[in-house]
Amino acid sequence: MSAPQKHDQNAGWHRFRIGDLECTAIWDGYIHHGYEGIFPNADPDEMLALKLAHRLPLDHIPMDLNPVVVNTGDRLLLVDAGMGQTSTMFGDKMGRLPENLAAAGIDPSDIDAVLMTHLHPDHSFGLIRPDGTALFPRAELYCTQADWAEWTDPASLARNDFRAPWTKGTLEAVAPYRDRLRLFSPGETILPGVFTFSVAGHAAGMCAYIFESRGEKVVFTGDVAHHQVFDPHHPEWFFHMDYDTNPQQGAAAKSAIFAKVVDEGIRFHGYHFPYPGLGDMERVADGTYRFHAQAVNPRP
Numbered sequence: 001m002s003a004p005q006k007h008d009q010n011a012g013w014h015r016f017r018i019g020d021l022e023c024t025a026i027w028d029g030y031i032h033h034g035y036e037g038i039f040p041n042a043d044p045d046e047m048l049a050l051k052l053a054h055r056l057p058l059d060h061i062p063m064d065l066n067p068v069v070v071n072t073g074d075r076l077l078l079v080d081a082g083m084g085q086t087s088t089m090f091g092d093k094m095g096r097l098p099e100n101l102a103a104a105g106i107d108p109s110d111i112d113a114v115l116m117t118h119l120h121p122d123h124s125f126g127l128i129r130p131d132g133t134a135l136f137p138r139a140e141l142y143c144t145q146a147d148w149a150e151w152t153d154p155a156s157l158a159r160n161d162f163r164a165p166w167t168k169g170t171l172e173a174v175a176p177y178r179d180r181l182r183l184f185s186p187g188e189t190i191l192p193g194v195f196t197f198s199v200a201g202h203a204a205g206m207c208a209y210i211f212e213s214r215g216e217k218v219v220f221t222g223d224v225a226h227h228q229v230f231d232p233h234h235p236e237w238f239f240h241m242d243y244d245t246n247p248q249q250g251a252a253a254k255s256a257i258f259a260k261v262v263d264e265g266i267r268f269h270g271y272h273f274p275y276p277g278l279g280d281m282e283r284v285a286d287g288t289y290r291f292h293a294q295a296v297n298p299r300p
Contacts, residue, residue: 011103012096014276014296018267019213021070021193024104025269025276028065028082028126029094035061039230039237040247047230054229061227065094065122066277068220068269069101070211072193075112078136079209079220080271082126087169090122097126098135111136113182113191116143117222117271118203119151119170127173134176141177142190146205148183150245162243199224199257201250202239208257210266218267218278224254228273232258232281232289258289 012027038061039047051058067080083094101108114136117123129135152174156167174181184190186198186207195210202223210219225231226239235255238247261268261281268281268291279293 012100012275013104014278015104015300016276016278016294018211018218019216021072021211021213021218023071023211023218024069024106025278026067026069026082026097026100026104026106027275028067028097028100028122030065031063031090031122031272032093033061033063034059037240037242039234039239040241042230042234042237046234050229050233056229063226063272064275064277066269066271066273066275067097067126068277069104069106069111072213075191076106076110077191077194078111078114078139080117080123080126080222081114081135081173083122084126084128084135084173085130086125086128086132086172087121089165089169094122095126108135109137111139113140113142114177115190115194115209115220116141116147117199117208117220118147118206119143119174120203120223121166121169123222123271124151124173125169128176132172132175137176139177140180140182141174142182142184144186144196144205144207145183146185146200147203147207148181148205150204197257197260199253201246201248201253202244204245206253216267217264218269219257219261220269220271221257222271224250224257225270226272228270228279228291228293232291235288259283262289 014025016023065082067082070077082097085095151170156163186196189195193212197208199206199208208219208221244250262283270277282290
């Protein structure tokens, strides 16, 4: 008798509450990212010490993709859309959003709005199905004016760097939503209880979304931080000199959002932190931070 192994895992969804809001983190998969170019202004000895102290992989960073659906009671709002299934430019471990939405009991056609932190491929390409049609056929698409200008500029198609394929894919992903596009500037309240906060740097128009209900708050931060250990310990470290639009501005935005969530008691969600990405940020004596992840459990 043989015993075939399954080679799969539990469905990737996790619910949590913020006041009256029911939030569901939906795992889209992960990027198996090497350290080449990552945190270029980091001290190598300090990075190695953190890897060893926290038992992190020595040769790569497994960055999860964690979009979140927020049920306000009368609307379903999705923050970011994952990598989708139209491209494997970042590897073949992503594109799980549709199956995990189904496992969580959420129909994409019921999504009322998709709130984009920014339009990089692993956040925007999941807006469409492999055939190019909208995965969220009724949804409005919210994006900052600056981010839209940066990542839907047809002139970028003629470039000889990563911006050409990124822009091509973004233009395809947003095409079905152009008649439902809602552009705004960070700092605006775009929906009841949904505030926006600039975290520009990694992308020129990247913004965070702060949801509030009954005095409780959570912030969905996009790519202002990519790692649950390195970024809180060293907010001054840049993510990537090539892929950050403005690395220094990105590091400053990271420090600003960390300070804001600690000072105001806001729960922190890191899009690329280990699934489901939710936890609390703490300021320590030297002025840096520590992230305390919320354990995943089956309690409703």
